[in-house]
Amino acid sequence: xxxxxxxxxxxxxxxxPQMLAAALQTLQLTLxxxxxxxxxxxxxxxARTSRFPALRWIxxxxxxxxxxxxxxxxxxxxxxxLPTILPALxxxxxxxxxxxLGLQGGALLxxxxxxxxxxxxxxxxxxxxxxxxxxxxxxxxVIAPQxxxxxxxxxxxxxxxxxxxxxxxxxxxxxxxMLRAKDLASSSFMPMHLYVLAALFYFAMSYPLSLIVRRLExxxxxxxx
Amino acid sequence: MGFWxxxxxxxxxxxxxxxxxxxxxxEVAAGAVCIAIAGGLLLAIMLMTSFAPVxxxxxxxxxxxxxxxxxxxxxxxxxxLADAGLSLPPLLxxxxxxxxxGAAYLxxxxxxxxxxxxxxQTEAALSLGxxxxxxxxxxxxxxxxxxxxxxxxxxxxxxxxxxxxxSSVAAPEIMFxxxxxxxxxxxxxxxxxxxxxIYLAMSIPLSHLAARLQRAAxxxx
Numbered sequence: 001x002x003x004x005x006x007x008x009x010x011x012x013x014x015x016x017p018q019m020l021a022a023a024l025q026t027l028q029l030t031l032x033x034x035x036x037x038x039x040x041x042x043x044x045x046x047a048r049t050s051r052f053p054a055l056r057w058i059x060x061x062x063x064x065x066x067x068x069x070x071x072x073x074x075x076x077x078x079x080x081x082l083p084t085i086l087p088a089l090x091x092x093x094x095x096x097x098x099x100x101l102g103l104q105g106g107a108l109l110x111x112x113x114x115x116x117x118x119x120x121x122x123x124x125x126x127x128x129x130x131x132x133x134x135x136x137x138x139x140x141x142v143i144a145p146q147x148x149x150x151x152x153x154x155x156x157x158x159x160x161x162x163x164x165x166x167x168x169x170x171x172x173x174x175x176x177x178m179l180r181a182k183d184l185a186s187s188s189f190m191p192m193h194l195y196v197l198a199a200l201f202y203f204a205m206s207y208p209l210s211l212i213v214r215r216l217e218x219x220x221x222x223x224x225x
Numbered sequence: 226m227g228f229w230x231x232x233x234x235x236x237x238x239x240x241x242x243x244x245x246x247x248x249x250x251x252e253v254a255a256g257a258v259c260i261a262i263a264g265g266l267l268l269a270i271m272l273m274t275s276f277a278p279v280x281x282x283x284x285x286x287x288x289x290x291x292x293x294x295x296x297x298x299x300x301x302x303x304x305x306l307a308d309a310g311l312s313l314p315p316l317l318x319x320x321x322x323x324x325x326x327g328a329a330y331l332x333x334x335x336x337x338x339x340x341x342x343x344x345x346q347t348e349a350a351l352s353l354g355x356x357x358x359x360x361x362x363x364x365x366x367x368x369x370x371x372x373x374x375x376x377x378x379x380x381x382x383x384x385x386x387x388x389x390x391x392s393s394v395a396a397p398e399i400m401f402x403x404x405x406x407x408x409x410x411x412x413x414x415x416x417x418x419x420x421x422x423i424y425l426a427m428s429i430p431l432s433h434l435a436a437r438l439q440r441a442a443x444x445x446x
Binding site: 065072076181198210 | 228288289291292293294295296297298300301304305306307308309382386387388389390392393400403407411412413414417418420421424425428429432
């Protein structure tokens with residue numbers, strides 16, 4: 001244990017900056033996937049609550065497939081599978097990871113958004129429509145602000161899960177923390193040191209996030225059920 | 226030849242190989258669930274004890290495991306421990322890794338379920354003279370299980386999907402076999418689509434069961 005720590009500290013000047021740069025790539029990957037997932041989630045939620053059965057069914061299939069398929073399989077379909085059918089759909093590994101994680105996140109967030117929208121009483125929607133607000137105004141001024149309180153904690157939890165899931169992108173060689181740890185581990189022959197270091201980096205990113213989410217949960221539940 | 230023709234022609238060749246992998250994936254999941262339940266119960270009890278060092282130890286474990294990716298944990302157990310002189314076979318490494326990860330997750334589920342049962346019931350049972358273990362077994366757990374079941378099923382779905390990570394430590398589950406098939410045939414899209422279908426066939430029924438149990442639990446409360 002003491003020798004392990006010593007060796008880790010000895011190599012830290014060399015590994016530290018590289019791992020830090022890779023951690024920033026992980027954050028970029030997380031952020032890009034999160035933005036894509038949010039957009040997809042909004043589209044999915046709107047389709048899922050639409051008046052048109054066809055749209056609802058497409059959304060349901062998308063949600064079930066997105067939630068039921070492992071992220072790794074989705075990444076492999078996009079990164080390795082798509083180019084064999086259509087060469088134009090050849091993405092670099094980072095983009096493929098963003099698309100894959102974003103699509104899956106869209107399915108998860110779609111259900112979160114829908115739950116938020118549906119939790120707001122129907123009567124409120126009817127009331128604001130009958131007061132002469134347009135459907136768009138009803139959504140942005142009446143429903144969305146209230147739904148926000150319900151959806152923020154699950155969105156936060158999704159973001160934490162996503163941060164950890166980006167490690168899977170290393171399997172298609174997308175540049176991020178886990179891939180850098182693997183590279184350094186194979187060049188230094190010290191896998192234990194580097195994977196523990198990687199774990200510490202992930203923890204340093206996800207733990208503050210989870211504290212924020214927990215605080216948000218208690219703050220937002222005050223004065224409500 | 227078109228994409229679908231190849232898929233139809235090759236599926237009878239691919240499917241048996243992939244289904245063998247599905248059996249391995251289920252074995253990994255089953256082994257991990259056993260470790261996760263045992264570890265989760267132990268952690269839940271540790272989290273609720275009044276002795277601070279035990280509580281802090283359990284809390285640290287849960288936070289560390291939940292704050293780091295399962296893939297990183299798997300690499301520490303498979304590659305890291307091998308370097309430290311303890312090499313586990315891939316399958317065992319996957320079971321231990323996913324099990325230890327699941328224990329942290331389930332401990333929170335168990336704790337929430339147990340603390341949802343009113344304290345008065347425990348006190349009443351204790352004052353009637355039941356030993357603490359019997360109070361747990363006959364009074365608290367039977368009620369808590371109903372509350373915990375939906376979350377447990379959701380965990381099972383997640384675990385099933387997480388078994389794909391075992392392919393990166395060369396455990397011969399579905400993804401590992403799929404990658405080998407792709408190397409032989411180059412038919413990556415067909416093979417990975419089949420893999421997705423196999424996972425969907427396992428995870429969709431399970432997640433619907435979770436949703437149904439959730440509704441039942443709400444009606445019961």
